[in-house]
Structure formats: C-alpha cells, structure tokens
Amino acid sequence: MQGQNLTYGIANELGIEIVTGVYSADNPIPIEAQLCRKYGASRSALREAVKMLTAKGLLDARPRRGTWVQPEEKWNLLDPDVLGWLLERKYSPALLIEFTEIRLAVEPGAATLAARVAGPQEKAAIRHGIERMQAADRGDDDPLDSDIAFHVAVLRASRNRFYAQLTGFTATALRFSIQTTNRYKGVQLASIADHKKVADAILAGRAVAAGEAMRKLIQEALDLICKREALQATRRLAGGSAR
Amino acid sequence: MQGQNLTYGIANELGIEIVTGVYSADNPIPIEAQLCRKYGASRSALREAVKMLTAKGLLDARPRRGTWVQPEEKWNLLDPDVLGWLLERKYSPALLIEFTEIRLAVEPGAATLAARVAGPQEKAAIRHGIERMQAADRGDDDPLDSDIAFHVAVLRASRNRFYAQLTGFTATALRFSIQTTNRYKGVQLASIADHKKVADAILAGRAVAAGEAMRKLIQEALDLICKREALQATRRLAGGSAR
DNA sequence: TAAGTCTCATTTATATTATAAAAAGCGCCA
DNA sequence: TGGCGCTTTTTATAATATAAATGAGACTTA
Structure with missing residues (x-):
C-alpha cells in the first residue's frame, strides 16, 4: 500500500493516524467533506481510501452516524499494512x-x-x-x-x-x-x-x-x-x- | 462483510467468485463498465467494492491494463472474510x-x-x-x-x-x-x-x-x-x- | 531492416454534482 | 409523559466529465 496514487496515499496517512490513536471516541473522524479538504481530494478518492481501511477492520461508516474508528480488537493486525503502520510511528x-x-x-x-x-x-x-x-x-x-x-x-x-x-x-x-x-x-x-x-x-x-x-x-x-x-x-x- | 448495502454485497459476490477461481489469467475480470452492468451498480459503488477486495489482497487494478486477480499467495487468507468466502463455496x-x-x-x-x-x-x-x-x-x-x-x-x-x-x-x-x-x-x-x-x-x-x-x-x-x-x-x- | 520514438486508443483514476437513504434529534400532539 | 412524525445531517449511490497511465501499432530514421 505505497503512495503510488492519491487514494493509496490517503489510505496510508489515515491508516497511520488511526493506529497511532489520533482518533477515538472523544475525537472522532471528521466528516467526508472535511476529510476531502484536509487531503485536497475529491469524495471519490477519499471514499475509496476509507473503504480500504474499512476492509482492514479499522473503520466503520454509517449514514448520519459518521465514520468511526473500530475498537482495536477488530483491527486486522495480521495485515502487513496495518502492522507496518503500527510499527512505523508507534x-x-x-x-x-x-x-x-x-x-x-x-x-x-x-x-x-x-x-x-x-x-x-x-x-x-x-x-x-x-x-x-x-x-x-x-x-x-x-x-x-x-x-x-x-x-x-x-x-x-x-x-x-x-x-x-x-x-x-x-x-x-x-x-x-x-x-x-x-x-x-x-x-x-x-x-x-x-x-x-x-x-x-x-x-x-x-x-x-x-x-x-x-x-x-x-x-x-x-x-x-x-x-x-x-x-x-x-x-x-x-x-x-x-x- | 454482510450484504448490508450495495457495495458490500458486490464485494461479497465478487469475492466469492474470485476465491472460487472464476477469474484467472485466461479469464480476466471484466472492465469496470461491464461489471457495472453485471451488478446493476454505478461506478462509485463498484469501484469501492473493488477497492475493498484490493485491500484484502485479491485484486490489483491499473490504468489501461485492467483489474486482475492477484496470485493466490497474496490473498489475505487470515482475513475472516476471505477465509469465509473460500470455505463457503469451495x-x-x-x-x-x-x-x-x-x-x-x-x-x-x-x-x-x-x-x-x-x-x-x-x-x-x-x-x-x-x-x-x-x-x-x-x-x-x-x-x-x-x-x-x-x-x-x-x-x-x-x-x-x-x-x-x-x-x-x-x-x-x-x-x-x-x-x-x-x-x-x-x-x-x-x-x-x-x-x-x-x-x-x-x-x-x-x-x-x-x-x-x-x-x-x-x-x-x-x-x-x-x-x-x-x-x-x-x-x-x-x-x-x-x- | 531494426531500433527507437510518437501517436492514439483504451482503461482506470480523480473530480464534480445531484439525488437517495438512513438515522439522530427535535418538536408536536394526544 | 410518551409516542409519532418531521427535519436535518451524513453517508450511499448515481451520472458524467476530465485526467493520467500505458499498451499497441504506426512512423521515422539510421
């Protein structure tokens, strides 16, 4: 999951932020529009990145409730990407x-x-x-x-x-x-x-x-x-x- | 990864088809437009599903070359979804x-x-x-x-x-x-x-x-x-x- | 002829905008 | 007070336009 293109780059950055504990119950993930601004990306690219992180057990998104970080025991720690993010910064x-x-x-x-x-x-x-x-x-x-x-x-x-x-x-x-x-x-x-x-x-x-x-x-x-x-x-x- | 919504449903179906060997080198994944028709979905939903499968190591998509099934050793077999798909049908x-x-x-x-x-x-x-x-x-x-x-x-x-x-x-x-x-x-x-x-x-x-x-x-x-x-x-x- | 370069067509990547669906929260009413 | 239904916010899906990447073939030139 290198930064070969925008979507993968966002997944990387967001992935690291998530596993290093930037977001939590009291500091939830910003809504789509804000994340788009933050990464200077369109909704398409951003949503695809979020879906990748969802597939790895890091996120859960639902209409109106927003996108939340999953409890740590649901993270796919055996996924090399997830493990790598965890080790890289923390x-x-x-x-x-x-x-x-x-x-x-x-x-x-x-x-x-x-x-x-x-x-x-x-x-x-x-x-x-x-x-x-x-x-x-x-x-x-x-x-x-x-x-x-x-x-x-x-x-x-x-x-x-x-x-x-x-x-x-x-x-x-x-x-x-x-x-x-x-x-x-x-x-x-x-x-x-x-x-x-x-x-x-x-x-x-x-x-x-x-x-x-x-x-x-x-x-x-x-x-x-x-x-x-x-x-x-x-x-x-x-x-x-x-x- | 239940079929709670369209994207997840597509990921499920496609996931099963991939791990059961429907697609391969001589029978590659159809291009986006055809897949959209097949599942009656928009490109957004389809692409998000493909990105989830990419995150689980099943697919690899590149411009002009199309989307291909990854060799089996790259599949994330320890992911409960992937394992479940494999066991469900095969x-x-x-x-x-x-x-x-x-x-x-x-x-x-x-x-x-x-x-x-x-x-x-x-x-x-x-x-x-x-x-x-x-x-x-x-x-x-x-x-x-x-x-x-x-x-x-x-x-x-x-x-x-x-x-x-x-x-x-x-x-x-x-x-x-x-x-x-x-x-x-x-x-x-x-x-x-x-x-x-x-x-x-x-x-x-x-x-x-x-x-x-x-x-x-x-x-x-x-x-x-x-x-x-x-x-x-x-x-x-x-x-x-x-x- | 052969090697390299250029152009073009195809396919995914990204952007933009509009509409639908879900659900939390509020207020109305009995 | 309690339940029902509207309103509003946020994600889900759709549709369309443009950009970027790249494979294939034509074209050029030595």
Missing part, C-alpha cells in the same frame, strides 16, 4: 514482545512441517538463506535481509497456505524487531550457528528437531528483548538515558 | 488439514501464555466455555457455538493482540471444520474431558501442561480428519459413495 516494547511470542509458536510449527514436506526448491531456498547470512557475516550481503529471507523460506517450505500467508507479517515484524533490538554486534556468529541447526534439521527431514531448534532460536530472541526491556526500566529508574 | 479437505495444522501450533501457544497471564475475567470466560459445552451435552446449548466460545476464550486469555486477532479466523475455521467433519456423535463426552483438562491447567496456572493438553486436543482432531480422508479415498477407490 514504538512499543509490548508489541515487540507480543509478536515474538506468537512467532515462538508459529515458526517452530512451520519448521516441523517443512522438515516433513519441503521439496527440492524449498530446501534450496532455505540453504540459500543460510548462505546469505554467512555472506552477510563477511560483509557481502545485508544481515537484515538475509535473516528475513531464511525465516520466510521456512514458512514457505511448510507448504501450508496459512503459514505462507504469515510471511508478510513475519517479514515486517522481523525488520522492525531486529532494527530496534539492533543486534548484529558480536551476536551474529552464534546466531548463524543456531539458524544453521534449524536448516540442517529441516534438510535432513528431522521434524521434531527442526521445531525444537527453531523454538530455541526464537526463545533466545524473546529473552534478549525482555532482558533489554528490564535493563532499560532499571536505567529509567536510575535516571539514566533510556530512549 | 469444499477442500486440503484446506481443512492446513488450518488444523496451524491451529496445532497457535492454540497451544495461546494456552501456554493464558496459563501465565489470564486474569479473573478471562478465566471466567474459559470456565464458562466448558460449562456451555457440558450444557450442550445435556441438550441445553449449541455444541458448535460452545466449542467455539471455549477456543476463542483461550486465545483472548493470552493477552496477546496477535493471538486475539486470530479469534475471527479460528471461529470461521472451526465452524467449517466441525460442520464438515460432523462430530458430536458419541465423541462428545471424551472431547469435553479433553477440553476440561486444558481449562484446568490454565486455571491452575500450569503453563506447560496447558499447552500440551491443547496440543493433544488438536492433534486428535487432525488425526480424525486425516483418517476420514484416507477412509474416503479408500471408498472412492472401491467405488463406494464418498462425501
């Missing part, structure tokens, strides 16, 4: 922990399946992901992109459409997660070894081992985040500089 | 297996978390789900609804927004799953006992046990589906009446 350690928690369940499941059903092409993609991570370690590839490529390859290799669907979600989450936790400083080597254990298990068809290796990998990431947060809390208490 | 054992597979990873994860963090209200909802299942067994409640209520309560009790987001998905999937596998014929009692084990573990705060109990529960459902499918395959081979 840093939240809680959110980071929450999606690492769900990755802790999902990715081992995908790895287990992948070990059972992955074909030659899918296995090649996983192997290639590991190679890219190794290349990144030598400075020949991007560490973030290669990491994401590996996790996406595993999800795809599960040959399950719902896991495959989570690639967009995972890629967005991972990009944000890694950027904010900002690893790649010495942890890299150990991390590659852990990733390689997962890959080896999948390639060898050892389903249980693959799941377990993936679980450990993500559990480590979760522990790291929690430790960091605790640390920052301590610093805040001590009056130190924490973000 | 029975698919493969799909049933696939979403039971992902439930096998997700729901134990949610149960584990729930055991750690569920508050009084969330615990009450889980207890109530069990009570409803028991009531259904006596004929005093709906077996399908009570089953769904229990699983939804566990997801919510995880206090994780991404798990909570999957309630819509799970409810849709479960409704379809149970209807087609059509249990509730003697299996019921054993099923309630298994559900109660999950609930007890969560209520007692035994996280690992809760996850494991949930895993067993869903693994049983998965085995049942696979056995059924194998059975039907056998019948088909034997020339018997399948489905």
Whole structure:
C-alpha cells in the first residue's frame, strides 16, 4: 500500500493516524467533506481510501452516524499494512514482545512441517538463506535481509497456505524487531550457528528437531528483548538515558 | 462483510467468485463498465467494492491494463472474510488439514501464555466455555457455538493482540471444520474431558501442561480428519459413495 | 531492416454534482 | 409523559466529465 496514487496515499496517512490513536471516541473522524479538504481530494478518492481501511477492520461508516474508528480488537493486525503502520510511528516494547511470542509458536510449527514436506526448491531456498547470512557475516550481503529471507523460506517450505500467508507479517515484524533490538554486534556468529541447526534439521527431514531448534532460536530472541526491556526500566529508574 | 448495502454485497459476490477461481489469467475480470452492468451498480459503488477486495489482497487494478486477480499467495487468507468466502463455496479437505495444522501450533501457544497471564475475567470466560459445552451435552446449548466460545476464550486469555486477532479466523475455521467433519456423535463426552483438562491447567496456572493438553486436543482432531480422508479415498477407490 | 520514438486508443483514476437513504434529534400532539 | 412524525445531517449511490497511465501499432530514421 505505497503512495503510488492519491487514494493509496490517503489510505496510508489515515491508516497511520488511526493506529497511532489520533482518533477515538472523544475525537472522532471528521466528516467526508472535511476529510476531502484536509487531503485536497475529491469524495471519490477519499471514499475509496476509507473503504480500504474499512476492509482492514479499522473503520466503520454509517449514514448520519459518521465514520468511526473500530475498537482495536477488530483491527486486522495480521495485515502487513496495518502492522507496518503500527510499527512505523508507534514504538512499543509490548508489541515487540507480543509478536515474538506468537512467532515462538508459529515458526517452530512451520519448521516441523517443512522438515516433513519441503521439496527440492524449498530446501534450496532455505540453504540459500543460510548462505546469505554467512555472506552477510563477511560483509557481502545485508544481515537484515538475509535473516528475513531464511525465516520466510521456512514458512514457505511448510507448504501450508496459512503459514505462507504469515510471511508478510513475519517479514515486517522481523525488520522492525531486529532494527530496534539492533543486534548484529558480536551476536551474529552464534546466531548463524543456531539458524544453521534449524536448516540442517529441516534438510535432513528431522521434524521434531527442526521445531525444537527453531523454538530455541526464537526463545533466545524473546529473552534478549525482555532482558533489554528490564535493563532499560532499571536505567529509567536510575535516571539514566533510556530512549 | 454482510450484504448490508450495495457495495458490500458486490464485494461479497465478487469475492466469492474470485476465491472460487472464476477469474484467472485466461479469464480476466471484466472492465469496470461491464461489471457495472453485471451488478446493476454505478461506478462509485463498484469501484469501492473493488477497492475493498484490493485491500484484502485479491485484486490489483491499473490504468489501461485492467483489474486482475492477484496470485493466490497474496490473498489475505487470515482475513475472516476471505477465509469465509473460500470455505463457503469451495469444499477442500486440503484446506481443512492446513488450518488444523496451524491451529496445532497457535492454540497451544495461546494456552501456554493464558496459563501465565489470564486474569479473573478471562478465566471466567474459559470456565464458562466448558460449562456451555457440558450444557450442550445435556441438550441445553449449541455444541458448535460452545466449542467455539471455549477456543476463542483461550486465545483472548493470552493477552496477546496477535493471538486475539486470530479469534475471527479460528471461529470461521472451526465452524467449517466441525460442520464438515460432523462430530458430536458419541465423541462428545471424551472431547469435553479433553477440553476440561486444558481449562484446568490454565486455571491452575500450569503453563506447560496447558499447552500440551491443547496440543493433544488438536492433534486428535487432525488425526480424525486425516483418517476420514484416507477412509474416503479408500471408498472412492472401491467405488463406494464418498462425501 | 531494426531500433527507437510518437501517436492514439483504451482503461482506470480523480473530480464534480445531484439525488437517495438512513438515522439522530427535535418538536408536536394526544 | 410518551409516542409519532418531521427535519436535518451524513453517508450511499448515481451520472458524467476530465485526467493520467500505458499498451499497441504506426512512423521515422539510421
């Protein structure tokens, strides 16, 4: 949902404003006419943007009652656009922990399946992901992109459409997660070894081992985040500089 | 996305046609003017419907090139609307297996978390789900609804927004799953006992046990589906009446 | 002949205006 | 006081005009 044209641009801006909490019960969405003025757009373009956000669970429009932001539990958080908007402007350690928690369940499941059903092409993609991570370690590839490529390859290799669907979600989450936790400083080597254990298990068809290796990998990431947060809390208490 | 008004009705119809494979590379979506005629709608209403489907990953429209169905891997399968459309018209054992597979990873994860963090209200909802299942067994409640209520309560009790987001998905999937596998014929009692084990573990705060109990529960459902499918395959081979 | 450029036609994108439908709020009346 | 019906506001739909994008084919030129 890039700003390739006016409608998409409005959807983007409005989407960000909504998920960052600009509108609520006491500060509702302006009526169509005002929104048109605000974005300098016609009703057609604006209404189409609003309909896109409605489809993603962010808005609800009814005649005479106006257009309202839906309660947060109706937002389609698994939609990469929605998740992206949320992450782009609103840093939240809680959110980071929450999606690492769900990755802790999902990715081992995908790895287990992948070990059972992955074909030659899918296995090649996983192997290639590991190679890219190794290349990144030598400075020949991007560490973030290669990491994401590996996790996406595993999800795809599960040959399950719902896991495959989570690639967009995972890629967005991972990009944000890694950027904010900002690893790649010495942890890299150990991390590659852990990733390689997962890959080896999948390639060898050892389903249980693959799941377990993936679980450990993500559990480590979760522990790291929690430790960091605790640390920052301590610093805040001590009056130190924490973000 | 009910047919509350014209635009939503068009989105529904078109959505079903798309996911059931009416349109493809060799049979592309008609141009706007033709679609308007087909649905007896104005361009405004039609375009708004198309934009909703675009937001859900089903369509992509560009000037001069027309509007095309996106490749299936871009469909937002975790969106309850999209999943519902897929299930409503297109029975698919493969799909049933696939979403039971992902439930096998997700729901134990949610149960584990729930055991750690569920508050009084969330615990009450889980207890109530069990009570409803028991009531259904006596004929005093709906077996399908009570089953769904229990699983939804566990997801919510995880206090994780991404798990909570999957309630819509799970409810849709479960409704379809149970209807087609059509249990509730003697299996019921054993099923309630298994559900109660999950609930007890969560209520007692035994996280690992809760996850494991949930895993067993869903693994049983998965085995049942696979056995059924194998059975039907056998019948088909034997020339018997399948489905 | 071949490669590049230009023009034109087609289709979606946006704008504008008018009318319909829904529903909240108010006032009238019994 | 309570219910009924008008009025007004806001979204829903319609109809039409213009803009922008782009694919295809013609045209130009080396």
